[in-house]
Amino acid sequence: MRFNPAVARLTAPPVAVVQQWISQYDGSKGALIDLSQAVPGYPAHDDMLAALGSAAADPSALSYGPIEGEDTLRQAYASHCSNLYTTSVDPGEVMITAGCNQAFILAALTVAGAGDDVLMLRPCYFNHSSTLGMAGINVTWADTLAEDSFMPDPEVIRAAITPGTRAIALVSPNNPTGAIYPDDVMQAIMDICVERDIWLILDETYRDCMPSDEPPHHLLNRDGWQDRLILLYSFSKAYAIPGHRLGAAIAGRATIAEMAKVMDNIQVCAPRAAQIATAPMIAHLADWREANRVEMVERGKAFQAAFSQLNGWHIASMGAYFGFARHPFEMTSAEAAEYLMRETGVLTIPGGFFGDGQEGFLRIAFANASVDEINQLAGRLGGSGR
Known part of the structure; x- marks a missing residue:
């Protein structure tokens, strides 16, 4: 059999790989604590569920x-x-998409083509790099470092731009590190994009989980942002409805028109029932989202407190939703994550899945778990030494 080599050379879906390890755990340390795939650790609001049910039953939403x-x-x-x-x-x-991953696909295919370059930061969100690879778009790298809490250096980014670079792709709050990029850093990167006539694609999936309720940045206050910026978002995370696949992009009208061409050939339109249900919930559930944001802050504090009790572990970076922790084991990150699942019932994502040079780390989605579950981490991981 022959397959598309651009697809064949991709690894198996990372989350599916780690979920296969769950069966190795015998339950002796208590219930599974799943800190792997980023799934909101709270249910959707009852009003959202009612709205989804009503919209799904509306015949007009079937077309x-x-x-x-x-x-x-x-x-x-x-x-x-x-x-x-x-x-x-x-x-x-505004363009509505079937999840933020699809928003990235639309954005990437709109601004870059086969043989072009898109600059990403490493460690990177694996779905972004694999999306580009499948499209024949080259990924070039600017590394962020643990000693800098994985904060990007605009001058390192500038030096990594090639003649073929068409866009810089960022994720803030970051996946996998959790790092939240300050406005001055993003403004400096945007300045580079203007200077070099390239795009900035900014994925803000975890925007609603930030420690502060202040604006994440002021990029949309810049004159001419429409010619350089594409902002991506996930309703799936904010409203705890990931199975309904709903995201969004903000871009200039001309860019939205180009993205619509791609969308028409991928899906035609995002799921209508979820769109119809979510529209009134944005204003209606503002207080609920704020309460969840505050809860995320408390979970982050519990995560820091738990890891402060662990010898050999170090939180290299954290912020919104994720912590990127250095593990104490003399083994690959995949071996370490599988071992921890088997011995402690705690499931994480290996750092090596996020790019070269990350084998010493594990991504921990602390926002998945309740404070009570997070408080168990010190006891479980503290007894996992080899």
Whole structure:
């Protein structure tokens, strides 16, 4: 059999790989604590569930919808982002997608083609690099370092740009490190994009989990942002509905028109029932989202407290949703993660899955777990030495 080599050379889906290790655990340390795939550690609000049920039962939602998304959701999200970023986002600058991963696919294919380069930071979110590879787009790297808490250096990024670079792709709050990039750093990177005539694609999937409720940045306040910036977002995470696959992009109208061409050939439109249900929930569940954000802060504090009791472990970086921790084992990160699953019932993602040079780390999605579960980590991991 012959397969597309761009697909064949990809590894198996990382989350599926680690979930296979669950069967090795005998339950002796208590219930599984799954800190691997980023799945909100709280249920969707009852009003969201009711809205989803009602929308799914509406015959009008069974037909195709607008490629760019339901007008009601585009308007609601534009209004929300206008308030969040203290600017004016037009509904025509919003595109609704089937999850944030799809938003990245649309953005990447819109600004880069086979043989072009997209610059990413390492460690990197693996789905982004694999998406680019499948499309024949070259990934070039700018490394972030543990001693800098994995914060990007704009000058390192500038030096890594090639003549073929079409975009810089960032994730903030970061996956896998949790690092939250400050506005001055992102402004400096945006300056580089303007200087070099390239795009900035910024994935803000974990924006609603940040320790502060202040605007994450002021990129949308810049003149001409529409010609350089694509912001990506996940309703799936914010509203605890990942199975419904709902995301969004903010970009200039001309960019949205190009992304719609890609969308029409991939999916036509994002799932309509989820769009219809979510539109009124953006305003209605504002207090619920804020309470969840505060809960994420408490889980982060519990995570830090638990790891402060562990010898040989070190949290190299954390912020929103994730911690990137240096493990004490003389083995690969995959071997360490599998060992911990088998012996302690704690499931994490190996650092090596996020790029070269990350074998000493594990990604820990502390936001998946309750404070009570996080408090168990010191006892479980503390007894895991070899």
